[in-house]
Amino acid sequence: MANLYEIRGLNYRYSVKNDYVIKDLNLDIQEGQIFGLLGPSGAGKSTTQKVLIKLLPGYEGNVTFKGKPLKTLNQSFYENIGVGFEMPVHFNKLTADENLKYFASLYKKKINYRDLLVRVGLGEAMHQPVGQFSKGMKMRLNFVKALLNDPQVLFLDEPTNGLDPSNARIIKDMILEEKKKGKTILITTHLMGDVEELCDEVAFIASGQLLETASPKSLKLKYGRREVKIEYSEKEEMKSLILPLDGLSNHQLFQTILKENRIVTMHSQETSLDKIFIEITGKKHG
Amino acid sequence: MGKFLSLFKGEILRLWRYKITFFGLLVSVIWLVIIVLVSEAEANALLPQILMLDSGLMAIILLAAAYYYEKQEGTMKAVLVSPTSPAILLMSKVAGALLGSVMSLVLIWLTMLIVHGTMFPLLPALGIIILVTIAHLSLGYVLIYLSHDFMDLLIKYTFVVLLLFVPIILVNLDIIPSSWQWVALFSPTFAGQQALSHLWLPLSDGTLMVTLIFLIGYPTILFPLYVLPKFRKEAISA
Numbered sequence: 001m002a003n004l005y006e007i008r009g010l011n012y013r014y015s016v017k018n019d020y021v022i023k024d025l026n027l028d029i030q031e032g033q034i035f036g037l038l039g040p041s042g043a044g045k046s047t048t049q050k051v052l053i054k055l056l057p058g059y060e061g062n063v064t065f066k067g068k069p070l071k072t073l074n075q076s077f078y079e080n081i082g083v084g085f086e087m088p089v090h091f092n093k094l095t096a097d098e099n100l101k102y103f104a105s106l107y108k109k110k111i112n113y114r115d116l117l118v119r120v121g122l123g124e125a126m127h128q129p130v131g132q133f134s135k136g137m138k139m140r141l142n143f144v145k146a147l148l149n150d151p152q153v154l155f156l157d158e159p160t161n162g163l164d165p166s167n168a169r170i171i172k173d174m175i176l177e178e179k180k181k182g183k184t185i186l187i188t189t190h191l192m193g194d195v196e197e198l199c200d201e202v203a204f205i206a207s208g209q210l211l212e213t214a215s216p217k218s219l220k221l222k223y224g225r226r227e228v229k230i231e232y233s234e235k236e237e238m239k240s241l242i243l244p245l246d247g248l249s250n251h252q253l254f255q256t257i258l259k260e261n262r263i264v265t266m267h268s269q270e271t272s273l274d275k276i277f278i279e280i281t282g283k284k285h286g
Numbered sequence: 287m288g289k290f291l292s293l294f295k296g297e298i299l300r301l302w303r304y305k306i307t308f309f310g311l312l313v314s315v316i317w318l319v320i321i322v323l324v325s326e327a328e329a330n331a332l333l334p335q336i337l338m339l340d341s342g343l344m345a346i347i348l349l350a351a352a353y354y355y356e357k358q359e360g361t362m363k364a365v366l367v368s369p370t371s372p373a374i375l376l377m378s379k380v381a382g383a384l385l386g387s388v389m390s391l392v393l394i395w396l397t398m399l400i401v402h403g404t405m406f407p408l409l410p411a412l413g414i415i416i417l418v419t420i421a422h423l424s425l426g427y428v429l430i431y432l433s434h435d436f437m438d439l440l441i442k443y444t445f446v447v448l449l450l451f452v453p454i455i456l457v458n459l460d461i462i463p464s465s466w467q468w469v470a471l472f473s474p475t476f477a478g479q480q481a482l483s484h485l486w487l488p489l490s491d492g493t494l495m496v497t498l499i500f501l502i503g504y505p506t507i508l509f510p511l512y513v514l515p516k517f518r519k520e521a522i523s524a
Contacts, residue, residue, distance in 0.1 A: 053367055055522050078369040089360040093303040102299075105292035106368040145364070 004184050005029040009061035021047050023208040034185045036199035044208040045188045082151030086158045088138035092131035107149035116144045135162040154185045192273035206281040224271035231265040293378035306352050310386040318397045326402040334482040341387035341419045346426035349383045354436045362521035372517045387419040406485050417501045418478035424508035450475035471500040
């Protein structure tokens with residue numbers, strides 16, 4: 001797959017008086033994948049996203065979009081870009097329908113946004129002022145707004161933040177559907193469950209620096225501990241121990257437990273992305 | 287042009303829903319009541335000041351109110367990630383603010399016609415009102431950029447209004463000699479009042495020309511060199 005974005009030596013600071021919030025970032029984002037930008041609060045994820053959507057033009061380094069320098073692209077760049085900001089941005093005194101009608105009028109490509117409103121459960125509320133919406137409803141409207149122009153590239157900042165599990169499920173399913181259509185999706189999130197479920201590749205950023213780029217699966221392989229936790233009863237007393245998964249069948253202690261005690265539970269100790277997140281971002285910047 | 291119209295329509299709807307148009311009209315009603323209560327001669331004498339207050343100083347307040355609502359909601363940021371240039375977005379906002387001044391002018395013109403049976407030249411008045419409003423809106427944006435929030439803006443606005451009115455007071459009290467009155471034109475409020483007075487008491491061609499140059503000068507310099515370059519940065523800092 002071709003690279004959609006190529007980021008080389010990206011540095012950014014909000015003013016000359018401030019420190020750099022992004023430091024020498026090098027990253028490739030391939031077309032057609034769901035790419036997760038992860039890191040603790042204030043790591044520089046949202047700033048990176050703002051650079052990529054041309055909201056922050058004064059950066060140092062080279063960023064190309066489909067091989068062309070991002071700085072040389074004009075406003076038509078946005079015809080194929082959809083952005084869902086972390087904090088939902090809507091005209092609160094306008095209805096959901098009026099909000100979407102207004103933003104849809106700014107694009108050449110049109111979709112039937114009312115179908116999407118129905119899909120995310122806002123069909124009946126579309127004529128209500130957005131100011132009366134709950135946080136979850138605003139988030140869902142935010143997501144629909146990002147899809148208004150049927151974009152080829154979708155930027156989503158914490159897309160399931162504040163959503164109940166069933167609505168989060170709908171949004172995640174829709175994100176996966178967009179991917180199936182060949183779209184590239186960049187997600188910024190703290191929710192490792194979403195990352196595991198959605199992302200093909202993730203980049204960990206802390207203190208403005210790239211720490212690791214890999215697929216969630218290979219991260220688990222790299223950072224995961226192949227261990228098994230065994231709980232067993234020995235003379236009516238519950239005991240537990242953790243043994244390496246590799247070579248378990250020949251492990252002497254394991255053989256003894258099997259012969260002499262009753263095993264109550266046995267679980268493989270797969271490292272979660274949460275732990276990997278803490279390990280990667282905490283190790284170097286804790 | 288299509289983008290501008292879309293943004294302009296959206297701006298009109300927004301100004302209406304956020305009751306900014308309503309408050310603008312409410313202020314216009316105050317002017318209408320004054321016009322109804324005074325004689326025709328008094329009304330004619332007051333009109334340049336009334337139109338100046340409405341299209342100049344009120345326009346700044348209404349622009350700021352609309353701006354801070356939008357900044358609070360972060361919606362300008364959302365428009366800036368659409369295929370719309372900041373210049374067109376800014377133009378739509380200026381046009382939206384202009385509409386309030388134009389509506390007020392038309393209401394005042396109709397009231398003069400209905401109540402006092404007199405008409406002042408509407409089209410030249412419209413031209414001058416547009417110039418006065420745009421000049422003051424350019425100053426309004428400078429004030430907005432220099433203020434942290436709406437309250438801070440109101441404090442700075444009070445100071446600026448005093449500053450803008452000083453030349454008018456000095457000229458009226460004959461403290462500035464007539465040969466130096468052009469200096470007072472640096473105040474767009476004085477320049478606006480001068481230009482509006484021309485509708486009732488014509489100025490010499492030279493004076494009118496200098497007055498209009500001052501009025502046109504402010505937006506011509508401020509919008510491209512200060513307001514527009516900072517517009518994106520201010521919008522995304524919301």
